Amino acid sequence: MTTPETTQASQTPGESSMSQKNIILLFIGLMITMLLAALNQTVLSTALPTIVGELHGVDQMTWVITSYILASTIVMPVYGRISDLLGRKPVILTAIVLFIAGSIVGALAGDITWLIVGRVIQGLGGGGLMILSQAAIADVVSPRDRGKYMGFMGAVFAVASVAGPLLGGWLTEGPGWRWAFWLNVPLGALAIAATIVFMRLPKPQHSERPKLDYTGMALIAAATTALVLMCTWGGHTYDWASPQIIGLGVASVVLAVAFVFVEKRAQTPIIPMQLFSNRNFTLVTIAALMVGITMFGALGYMPTYIQMVTGVDATVAGLYMIPMMGGLLITSIASGQIISRTGRYKVFPLVGSVIIGIALALLSTMHVDTPTWLMCVYLAVFGIGLGLAMQVLTLIVQNEFPGALVGTATAANNYFRQVGATLGSAIVGSIFASRLVDLLSERLGGTGAAAGGSSGRNDLTPAAVNSLPDQIRIPIIESYNDALLPIFLFFVPLAVAALIVLLFVDEKPLSTKVRDVAEVEGVGEGQVLPEPFDVPSRESDTAVRSSLTKARERADV
Numbered sequence: 077m078t079t080p081e082t083t084q085a086s087q088t089p090g091e092s093s094m095s096q097k098n099i100i101l102l103f104i105g106l107m108i109t110m111l112l113a114a115l116n117q118t119v120l121s122t123a124l125p126t127i128v129g130e131l132h133g134v135d136q137m138t139w140v141i142t143s144y145i146l147a148s149t150i151v152m153p154v155y156g157r158i159s160d161l162l163g164r165k166p167v168i169l170t171a172i173v174l175f176i177a178g179s180i181v182g183a184l185a186g187d188i189t190w191l192i193v194g195r196v197i198q199g200l201g202g203g204g205l206m207i208l209s210q211a212a213i214a215d216v217v218s219p220r221d222r223g224k225y226m227g228f229m230g231a232v233f234a235v236a237s238v239a240g241p242l243l244g245g246w247l248t249e250g251p252g253w254r255w256a257f258w259l260n261v262p263l264g265a266l267a268i269a270a271t272i273v274f275m276r277l278p279k280p281q282h283s284e285r286p287k288l289d290y291t292g293m294a295l296i297a298a299a300t301t302a303l304v305l306m307c308t309w310g311g312h313t314y315d316w317a318s319p320q321i322i323g324l325g326v327a328s329v330v331l332a333v334a335f336v337f338v339e340k341r342a343q344t345p346i347i348p349m350q351l352f353s354n355r356n357f358t359l360v361t362i363a364a365l366m367v368g369i370t371m372f373g374a375l376g377y378m379p380t381y382i383q384m385v386t387g388v389d390a391t392v393a394g395l396y397m398i399p400m401m402g403g404l405l406i407t408s409i410a411s412g413q414i415i416s417r418t419g420r421y422k423v424f425p426l427v428g429s430v431i432i433g434i435a436l437a438l439l440s441t442m443h444v445d446t447p448t449w450l451m452c453v454y455l456a457v458f459g460i461g462l463g464l465a466m467q468v469l470t471l472i473v474q475n476e477f478p479g480a481l482v483g484t485a486t487a488a489n490n491y492f493r494q495v496g497a498t499l500g501s502a503i504v505g506s507i508f509a510s511r512l513v514d515l516l517s518e519r520l521g522g523t524g525a526a527a528g529g530s531s532g533r534n535d536l537t538p539a540a541v542n543s544l545p546d547q548i549r550i551p552i553i554e555s556y557n558d559a560l561l562p563i564f565l566f567f568v569p570l571a572v573a574a575l576i577v578l579l580f581v582d583e584k585p586l587s588t589k590v591r592d593v594a595e596v597e598g599v600g601e602g603q604v605l606p607e608p609f610d611v612p613s614r615e616s617d618t619a620v621r622s623s624l625t626k627a628r629e630r631a632d633v
Contacts (some may be wrong), residue, residue, distance in 0.1 A: 077321050077525040081427075081533060084363065085510055085559075090329045094127055094277065094631070096538065098274075098276070098414040099216055099217065100276045101273075102212070102213070102216065102274045102275060102276070103213060103225060103228075103270055104255075104270065104274065105267075105270030105273070105274035105275060106212055106213055106229075106275075107209075107211040107228070107232055107266045108266055108267050109172065109205050109208075109209050109270070109271065110205065110206055110209045110229060110232045110233075110262050110269045111232050111235075111236060111263070112175065112205060112260065112264060112267050112304070112524060113175075113202045113205035113206050113237065114206075114232055114233045114235075114240070114244070114258065115236045115240045115259075115260075115263070116179075116198060117144075117202075117236070117240070118146070118239075118240025118241055118242055118244070118246040119238050119240040119241070119243055119256045119259070120140065120253075121142075121249075122143075123244040123245070123247065123248040123253040123256055124137065124379075124380055125380050125383055126248050126253055126349050126434025126538070127140070127191070127253050127537050127541075130253075131148075131185070131188040131189030131191060131541065132187075132188065132189055132404050133187070133191075135506070135509070136188045136500065136541075137509070138501070138505030138509060139192050139306060139308070140188075140192060140195060141194075141376050141501050141505065142304065142308055142498060142501050142502050142546075143192045143195045143196050143199065143507060144196070144199040144202065144578060145199065145372070145494060145497050145498045145501055146194070146196075146199065146300065146301065146304050146495060146498050147196045147197075147199025147202075147203065147494055148199040148202045148203030148302050149183055149203065149300055149491060149494035149497070149498050150203070150296065150297045150301070151199075151200055151203035151204065151493055152203045152204070152207055152490055152491040153346045153347050153484070153487045153488055153489045153491045154203075154209065154293050154487075155167060155171065155203060155207050155208060155348060155483075155487055156206035156207050156483040156484045156485075156486055156487020156488065156490075156491075157289070157344065157345070157346045157347075157484045158210075158232065159204075159207075159208055159211060159483045160481060160482070160483040161288075161344060162483050164208055164211060164212045164215070164275065164483070165271065165275045165280075165471035167204060167208060167271070167273075168204060168205070168208040168209075168212070168275070168420065169268060169271055170201075170203060170204070171201045171202070171204030171205055171208065171262075172258070172271065173201065173268075174197060174198075174200050174201030174203070174206065174262055174269050175198055175201030175259060175264060176201070176259065176264035176265075177197055177201070178195065178196070178197030178198030178199070178201060178202075178491040179193050179194070179198060179257045179258070179260035179261060179264070180194075180257070180261065181193060181194035181258035182194030182195060182196055182198065182254075182257040183254045183255075183258045184453075185532055193229070193548070194257070195298065195608075200261075201506070203494075206239060206490065207483070207486055208483070208613065209229070209461070210226075210229065210470055210474075210486050210490075211482050211483035211486050211487070212275065213225050213226075213229075214297060214474050214482045214486070215395065215482070219471065219474060219475040219586040220416060220419060220467035221416055222407075222416075222471060222474070224408075224412045224413050224415075224416040226412050226467040226471050227408050227409040227411060227412020227413060227415075227467060227469060228408075228409060228412065229467060230404065230408030230409070230412070230463060230466055230467040231404075231406075231409050232406050233403065233404070233466070235313060235405065239395030240394075241379050241393060242255070242391060242394035242395065242399050243259070243394075244256050245257070245389060245391035245392070245393060245394045246391050249389060250492065251351065251587050255280070256604045264442060267468075282576070282596035285476030287343050287344055289338075289339070289343075289345050289614070289619065290343065291338050291342055292335060292338050292342055292345055292346040292347075293346060294337040294341050295331055295334050295338060296335050296346060296347070298327075298331045299302075299327075299328050299332045299335055300495065300498075301327040302324045302327040302328040302331060303323075303324075303325075303495070303498070304498050304499070304502050305324050306321055306325050306328060306500040307502040307503050307506065308497050308505065309321060309506070310493055310505055310506060311624055318581070325612070332465075336349060338552070340354075344596045345437070346484075347484070347488045347491070348481075348484065351477075351481075351484070351485060351488055352478075352570075354476050355580075355582060356469070356472055356473070356476050356581055356582055356584070357473055357476055357477075357485065357488075357489070357579055359470050359490070359577050359578065359581050360472050360473055360578070360581065361489050361492045361575075362492075362577050363425065363429070363469060363574040363577045363578050364469050364489055364490070364492055364493035364496065365492045365495060365496040366496060366498060366570040366571070366573055366574040366577075367429075367432070367462075367465055367466065367469070367496065367571075368492070368493040368494060368495065368497040368498035368499075369496040369497070369499055369503075369567065369570055370432055370436060370466055370500065370567045370570050370571055371432075371462060371466075371496075371500070372500040372501050373495070373499075373500030373501060373504040373563070373567055374436060374439065374458065374466075374500075374504075374564055374567065374602055376413060376501045376504065376505070377504060378455070379393045379394065379397065380452075380557060381557070381560050381561075382396050382397075383538040383551070384538055384541060384553055384556045385444050385553045385556055385557050387446065387538075387541075387553075389538070389544050396448065396451065396455070397455065398450060398452075399450070399452040399453065399455050399459065399509065400455040400456060400458055400459035401459060402456060402458040402459065403455075403457065403458070403459030403460035403461075403462075403463060403552035404459035404460070404463040405459075405463065406460075406463065407428075407459075407460050407462075407463030407464045408463035408464075408466070408467060408481060411424045411463065411464055411467075411468060412467065415468070415471070415586070417617075418586060419586045420583065421468050421471060421472065421586070422578070422581055422583040424464045424465065425464065425465040425468050425469055425472075425574075425578050426467045426578050426579065427461075427464055428460075428461045428463070428464030428465030428466075428468075429461070429463065429571050429572075429574045429575040429578060430461070430571070430575060431457060431458075431460050431461030431464065432458065432461035432465065432574075433461075433568045433571030433572055434439045434457060434461075434495070435454060435455075435458035435460075435461055435564065436458070436567050436568050437564075437565060437568050438454040438560050438594050439454050439458065439561060439564045440562055440563075440564040440565035441560055441561075442454070442510050442557070443557060444550075444553050445558050446556055447530065465574075469481065469489070469493075470486060470489065470490070471487060471586075472547065473489045473582065474484050474486060474609050475584065475586055476584075495578065500567075503558075504563055507563055508559050508560050511558070511559035511560075512559040512560075513554055514555065515554075515555035515559055516551075516552065516555050519551035519552075520548065520551055520552070533629055541553065544557075545589070550571065
């Protein structure tokens with residue numbers, strides 16, 4: 077429902093072309109930064125079978141994906157909180173530099189171990205790129221107007237979801253998969269330049285230097301690592317009932333409890349526990365966790381599956397992902413535009429959760445002889461669901477808190493989504509690898525590797541499999557199909573659970589004002605989340621600073 081204040085805000089004549097230009101330039105810079113992170117998550121998908129085959133590490137394939145997601149997940153809340161305390165610009169520049177350094181290590185990797193090390197370093201930088209981009213746009217655009225910007229940010233991921241696999245396939249078949257890492261160097265340099273030139277945001281004001289919560293950082297890193305290791309090794313490296321897996325499970329719970337205890341007493345906690353007193357934040361965070369599990373659990377291995385089962389090369393496998401990109405692109409932008417015009421948003425993640433569940437069920441029914449067009453339809457349905465849900469969840473969270481906590485709240489929400497992504501990738505990877513080994517051993521016996529001209533299954537690449545005689549090739553591709561796709565069916569209840577949780581979200585009016593970015597030095601035990609000082613959503617940076625100064629003066633009086 078449109079209010080008089082909304083109408084007035086949308087028609088304010090005081091918004092200058094210069095201020096609008098500054099916002100657009102900033103947004104372009106943030107889009108470049110997001111593209112850098114989004115491409116990295118997808119460019120290796122089509123190259124991965126060839127990479128692990130050449131580096132003799134098929135048994136470590138899970139860690140090439142999981143190591144990046146784990147590292148980026150650990151640092152997400154750290155980036156969010158530090159950027160709220162110290163400002164976005166220096167923190168995002170640090171993240172980009174780390175990302176470039178990890179890319180160089182990955183490009184030079186001589187074995188699978190060094191490749192995983194490079195991915196970890198990439199993750200330490202990449203964890204800040206998406207978070208800080210979302211937080212920075214929230215510093216200058218009101219929640220009501222932010223919907224359309226968030227829609228285009230979702231579109232960046234959609235484009236990367238197809239451009240990445242296509243680019244990865246082309247590089248793998250052309251100059252080589254190492255260029256998938258070298259490519260990040262010029263892109264990273266462009267992101268640095270865009271950040272330096274375009275990112276001009278008000279800086280947080282503090283009476284004294286903020287104290288960082290190092291204990292909280294260490295505890296959340298240890299708890300997340302223990303949880304991911306449990307899910308990665310369980311049922312594959314170690315039995316689920318083994319002392320190692322049980323010990324990791326106990327450690328993750330103990331460390332999580334210790335983290336909550338420390339955060340409730342920290343002066344500047346990484347994740348303020350009072351965030352969870354906000355009903356919408358808690359509900360949306362739970363839903364984001366479930367969406368993360370389903371999304372990355374399904375998408376992480378689809379390009380590998382397509383190459384192995386259909387026999388196409390890496391480039392064509394990337395093309396087969398275009399329908400998913402199209403669905404995500406259209407629904408992400410369209411939902412953002414509708415939200416900005418109407419102020420209504422709750423229906424989109426609800427419908428998105430339903431569609432995600434349907435798509436997962438459809439994908440689980442595929443076989444090696446399923447028509448390619450039908451597979452593309454199923455992927456398109458999945459993309460439609462993701463486009464309706466992903467960015468809207470972030471918007472709901474940002475609408476709940478003042479600007480001085482937007483980075484922290486955004487990072488906390490995305491942290492749990494990434495925990496879901498890590499768990500999804502780890503669980504699917506672990507079960508997939510275990511089932512694949514069992515099925516290959518059952519269907520090929522002791523002669524499969526030899527017949528394939530390989531010393532072991534760690535050398536199986538799509539090209540090698542396609543060159544095998546049918547009596548060996550067909551059991552291999554059937555094993556890939558039967559090992560992976562039935563897992564998707566077990567994710568459907570998560571989509572249903574996300575739907576139920578989101579039903580209880582309270583649809584609050586989207587603010588037409590930019591929240592104060594300079595208040596709040598810390599939220600600790602006994603403190604309440606402050607009310608923001610609102611300023612017009614499209615004023616220039618100078619006017620923003622002036623308004624904030626006057627607001628502080630009024631507060632002092």
